[in-house]
Amino acid sequence: xxxxxxxxxxxxxxxxxxxxxxxxxxxxxxxxxxxxxxxxxxxxxxxxxxxxxxxxxxxxxxxxxxxxxxxxxx
Amino acid sequence: xxxxxxxxxxxxxxxxxxxxxxxxxxxxxxxxxxxxxxxxxxxxxxxxxxxxxxxxxxxxxxxxxxxxxxxxxxxxxxxxxxxxxxxxxxxxxxxxxxxxxxxxxxxxxxxxxxxxxxxxxxxxxxxxxxxxxxxxxxxxxxxxxxxxxxxxxxxxxxxxxxxxxxxxxxxxxxxx
Numbered sequence: 001x002x003x004x005x006x007x008x009x010x011x012x013x014x015x016x017x018x019x020x021x022x023x024x025x026x027x028x029x030x031x032x033x034x035x036x037x038x039x040x041x042x043x044x045x046x047x048x049x050x051x052x053x054x055x056x057x058x059x060x061x062x063x064x065x066x067x068x069x070x071x072x073x074x
Numbered sequence: 075x076x077x078x079x080x081x082x083x084x085x086x087x088x089x090x091x092x093x094x095x096x097x098x099x100x101x102x103x104x105x106x107x108x109x110x111x112x113x114x115x116x117x118x119x120x121x122x123x124x125x126x127x128x129x130x131x132x133x134x135x136x137x138x139x140x141x142x143x144x145x146x147x148x149x150x151x152x153x154x155x156x157x158x159x160x161x162x163x164x165x166x167x168x169x170x171x172x173x174x175x176x177x178x179x180x181x182x183x184x185x186x187x188x189x190x191x192x193x194x195x196x197x198x199x200x201x202x203x204x205x206x207x208x209x210x211x212x213x214x215x216x217x218x219x220x221x222x223x224x225x226x227x228x229x230x231x232x233x234x235x236x237x238x239x240x241x242x243x244x245x246x247x248x249x250x
Contacts, residue, residue: 031250042249 004064005038010055025050086158094151101144105137118197121212126200135199143185143192150181167243172236179229186222190215 011021018036022029027047034040048059055062104110111128114136118126126132156174165171190213197212204210 027250034248035250040248040250041245044249047250 002066002068003038004066005035005062006064007032007036007051007062010057010062011036014055016055021051021054024054083158083162087155087162090151090155090158094148094155097144097151098141098148101140102137105133105140114200118193118200118212121193121197121214122201122210124201124208124210125204127203128200129203131203132200135202136196139192139195139199143188146181146188147185150178150185153177153181167236167240169237169240172233172240175236176230176233179226179231179233182222182226182229184226186219186224186226189219189222 011018018032019029022032025047031040035043043063048062051057051062052059104114111133115126115128153174157171157178160166160168160171160174193214194211197210201208201210
């Protein structure tokens with residue numbers, strides 16, 4: 001079971017760079033990069049809310065649950 | 075006065091190291107200078123009624139035993155200096171803080187627990203060259219030894235708690 005982060009897809013749709021997003025939501029560019037690659041242990045609601053506000057999207061557009069075994073979905 | 079905003083924090087580590095050095099130096103002066111030897115005799119005269127002779131053998135043995143013991147303490151103080159240095163840098167949850175604090179605690183534990191043994195050996199050393207039947211061993215446990223052991227134990231447990239805190243801090247760092 002894993003959570004897939006589609007932040008890079010959303011950034012591409014909104015034609016925004018990581019650096020700009022980092023500046024607008026108030027976290028470092030490094031953290032945005034880690035978030036995009038899914039190498040973080042979690043995300044604060046506050047950060048998620050700011051991302052959704054800046055990218056005009058819903059949390060589900062950025063975070064997707066993907067089961068390792070399709071049978072797990074049942 | 076906040077610890078993080080004073081200049082004092084930058085001096086604690088070097089001062090601690092100097093104290094460790096002075097500890098060993100003063101012990102050497104105590105055993106090798108006549109005035110120091112008088113203090114040693116006066117100090118250990120409370121533990122035995124036998125004559126205390128500061129013969130070269132007694133001085134070498136006494137100084138050797140006490141220096142060995144103080145070296146352990148110096149290692150602990152050096153570990154304490156590492157903690158001071160890290161805290162001065164603002165690294166409150168660095169893994170080394172817990173590790174060095176644990177080391178300091180263990181040293182206190184060992185030093186406190188072996189103090190009676192060291193006193194016993196030193197009294198034996200300074201009375202060993204007395205005429206036959208006039209050597210002495212003195213078994214003494216003072217409250218300071220108990221306190222040092224307790225404080226050492228507390229430091230070890232605090233180090234464990236700090237280690238857990240460092241793990242939590244590391245987890246938090248990975249939450250954006």
